[in-house]
Amino acid sequence: MPLSRTTFWIPLALIIIILTGCSNPTPTTSPSTPTARPTGTATTRPSPTLAPTATSTLAPSATPIPSATPTTAVSATPTEIITPTATATPVPTADDSVPIGGLDADSGDGVTIKGQVIATASFSKGFKFTVDDGTGQLTLLLWHTTYDETPAAPRLNVGATVRVTGKIGAYEGELQITPYGGTDVTVLRGGYAAAACDASAIGEHLGERVAITGQVSRVEAAGSNAVKVYITDESGEVLVFIWNSVLDRIPNANPALGTLGTPVRVTGVVAEYKGTLELIPTLPYDVEVLP
Secondary structure: OOHHHHHHHHHHHHHHHHHHHOHHHHHHHHOHHHHHHHHHHHHHHHEEEEHHHHHHHHHHHHHHHHHHHHHHHHHHHHHHHHHHHOOOOOOOOOOOOOOOOOOOOOOOEEEEEEEEEEEEEEEEOOEEEEEEEEOEEEEEEEEEEHHHHHOOHHHHHOOOOEEEEEEEEEEEEEEEEEOOHHHHHEEOOOOOOOOOOOOOHHHHHHHOOEEEEEEEEEEEEEEOOOEEEEEEOEEEEEEEEEEEHHOOOOOOOOOOOOOOOOOEEEEEEEEEEEEHHHHHHHHHHEEEEEE
């Protein structure tokens, strides 16, 4: 039997109502869903900020690694700087001295010689030093004015090694060198002390260089150019003959040598004059006033 229109629309209306009823309940719960999402999102998003904190902490901890490198480099550098100081050695200057054996009276100015003093002497206007270098000998002539301005004079004596620059000449057949000034005489090594001797034993050393220590016991004039000073030790008395040119240059001589009891040490050559033994100092520093 054919369906009427009324019969068709009734079921259709029921289907629409059912479908509509099934979709409408969703809005009822949907408001609660949006409310929960912001709450969940706001709670979880701030927590990732901990990650940057951990990252920034690790970065500085790696920075001290370079600081160890400069420390090692700096400590090594000063050690190497000390090396030149340890290896620094004075370089000897070139020896421009001329062998004495190759010189003659015409060798002229600006000549430098080096040798050892083997003898000394005094004369009215100065002092003489015999210098030997193994090839020959000559006389180092020092006028009083030159000797007085020679810084090395206290060490210039028998046994000294000297270096001298000056003019070569000759006097009465004797080769000699005359320095231009006191600074042209250099003592490379000082002279040596003479052998000690008792006053009573000087007769055994005639012509030799000896040293006597004692006290001033007498003083006498010896003409206008010299003085006699008697020195006494426990063994006896000895006459010391001193030229005025030497006496005037003895350190602390006045008034010590004229005062009885003054302790002195005298170095000189033993000589004999008219049967009397004498000790003759040839240089000012051969006479030492003791404290």
